Amino acid sequence: xxGKRLPAIGNVEISIMEETQSRWLxxxxxxxxxxxxxxxxxxxxxxxxxxxxxxxxxxxxxLNRTVEPEITYIYFNMQEKIGDQPNxxxxxxxxxxxxRRAIAMAYKIRDRSGFSARDRRSAPSIRSRPASPATIRxx
Numbered sequence: 001x002x003g004k005r006l007p008a009i010g011n012v013e014i015s016i017m018e019e020t021q022s023r024w025l026x027x028x029x030x031x032x033x034x035x036x037x038x039x040x041x042x043x044x045x046x047x048x049x050x051x052x053x054x055x056x057x058x059x060x061x062x063l064n065r066t067v068e069p070e071i072t073y074i075y076f077n078m079q080e081k082i083g084d085q086p087n088x089x090x091x092x093x094x095x096x097x098x099x100r101r102a103i104a105m106a107y108k109i110r111d112r113s114g115f116s117a118r119d120r121r122s123a124p125s126i127r128s129r130p131a132s133p134a135t136i137r138x139x
Contacts, residue, residue: 036066074104 020040052063
């Protein structure tokens with residue numbers, strides 16, 4: 001790239017589309033080149049065994065999977081009392097600090113209520129054609 005003028009591409013178009021259905025329809029029409037996190041409409045382009053449907057393969061569409069990073073925060077009420085009742089984890093004594101640490105270390109993220117099998121899998125993303133600097137449009 002030494003001696004070449006930047007930017008190296010003509011333009012990048014970014015469209016913010018929050019609704020999954022709108023993003024999928026734009027991808028289907030060819031208005032976007034790359035989409036990700038399409039769980040709500042995955043059955044339209046993926047088979048039951050998680051592969052891309054043949055109709056999309058014929059169009060040159062590629063299916064990629066990525067693992068999304070996750071951060072879990074655990075919050076504790078630090079007050080000594082809640083109302084007129086003692087708070088068993090509140091306060092700053094060494095015993096209470098140790099108790100909160102033990103609770104946090106014993107908490108199993110995968111066991112939390114509402115954690116679906118879908119969330120444990122990698123997120124699907126699809127690309128309509130090979131990415132080249134001149135044709136990238138992000139959503």
